[in-house]
Amino acid sequence: MKTPVRLLLADDHAVMRAGLANMLNSNPAFRVVGEADDCDSTLKLYAREKPDVVLLDVVMPCVDGIETLRRLLARHPEARVLMLSSSDAEEDIRQALQAGAAGYVTKTARPAELIAAINVCHEGGRVISPILERKLAEQADGSALSPREIEVLNLLRKGMTNPDVARLLGITRHTAKAHVAAILLKLDVVDRTEAVTRGFERGLLKM
Amino acid sequence: MKTPVRLLLADDHAVMRAGLANMLNSNPAFRVVGEADDCDSTLKLYAREKPDVVLLDVVMPCVDGIETLRRLLARHPEARVLMLSSSDAEEDIRQALQAGAAGYVTKTARPAELIAAINVCHEGGRVISPILERKLAEQADGSALSPREIEVLNLLRKGMTNPDVARLLGITRHTAKAHVAAILLKLDVVDRTEAVTRGFERGLLKM
């Protein structure tokens, strides 16, 4: 028999971590070698344990899962990371895969699917739930917002007017307006209010 | 030794359910007698097993956890339900407690806290995480939106203008405007866009 796959769990939900650890450790093919609840502890435990695969939650306090993923891969490019998420927000998936995640699975997946995904990751493959793949395909047009537009969208959500945005960004109100117009076009919405809604739905805006 | 507390788990995340079941069953004081992944199966399993306590997730597909709670208590007023949530949205907590939940615990709680909460529920008490209690207190002014205002807010999020809202609700644009003004006042925001943001943050609006 092969040696078990060594796993690091990173999730801010203690109950979920305990549950996952329990489930995975009861399978001789796996061995949980560490549990982290935030970005720092994830990086620290990875460096110490060098696990074969990291299960990383997308939603985490302070530094979110995507950013944790980026920092982890910057230090350890060889890391195999399987993102585990309760949300199916398109932006999270896009960013996670672009940042170099080896896979993305939602928490609605059956235990057997999760186990299969871990194995694929460990063997060097890429895993994406079929449902998620469809959502990505629907979107993958030129509708990605530029960094500046994301910045503006984050001001709109706070109730800023175009003049407000202009003042805060040190640009003219014409430019602010141009950014807003670009956002409305790309998100395919009629006004700034619907843009904020779409922003939340797509994961561009965080709570 | 007492007979174990009989538990029903309701959560659409299979991994979380499996984990919880694993964890709780390993404690002789508890016994998981059923697992449900949506409203229907929760009601069915409750009727069949009559568990001592139900662990119910707030976020569920189609019919959400709060509505499931309402339907469950309508048929079985004696049910002891502990809401288990990954969100700390104020509205969810408010509605859950008002609907008659015996407790509300976030998934960031340690396993020991969860176990303590289950016991308190079983013994007839009420449990709310201290952090949540503070959030509720901050809010508990007259800032609850009326049903009509919730309706209007759900139109605003789609980019509706006041005339649009008026047409859809069969009222004049003056009335629509009055509703919007009331929403802005109650949510303490400057415009409809920020109102939508606050709506998402408070759990008044769902993805």
Added chain:
DNA sequence: TCTCGTATTGCCCATGTGGCTAATAGTCAT
């Protein structure tokens, strides 16, 4: 009964919004 909150309607007005069109400059990849 009387009051409070909700839902409804109305008007005035300064300001903001979004569509349209158009131009310049920098960056980046082909």
Added chain:
DNA sequence: ATGACTATTAGCCACATGGGCAATACGAGA
């Protein structure tokens, strides 16, 4: 280096917005 994209600025215009102020009607609860 040529094109594509982004960021920037600009003006015009019909329409929507939100503040202020005021009134009526209805049901629930004290």
